[in-house]
Amino acid sequence: MLVKDLRSIVLHKPMLREMEFILATERCYGEKLIKFITRSETAALLLRRSLRKLKEEGRICFFVSGEDFHINNQTTQYLLNIFPKVEMDEDLGKNNTDITIVCLYLH
DSSP states (O other): OOOTTOEEEEOSSOOHHHHHHHHHHHHHTTOOEEEEEOSSHHHHHHHHHHHHHHHHTTSSSEEEEGGGOSTTSHHHHHHHHHOGGGGGOTTTTSOOTTEEEEEOOOO
């Protein structure tokens, strides 16, 4: 099930420029959440490495990796408190390493 508050985007290759373009574009459209879907564990790891850097730079608020996207995870709980509809996402609790959920901003 696709959640209205959670826009899903498939990244075919983990290219930093493409990801940054998507983040900037979605921010301009007022999107607060993005669900990136990668097709390999390597691509997911490269994506998350880039996201950690963007978080340190203050360019994103936070992100949740697919394997951490379950109700017992503190960051996921924080996400669900802010965006309750995300609890209906089909990947919640599935340990799906191909997804990464990014919160761009909270305001």
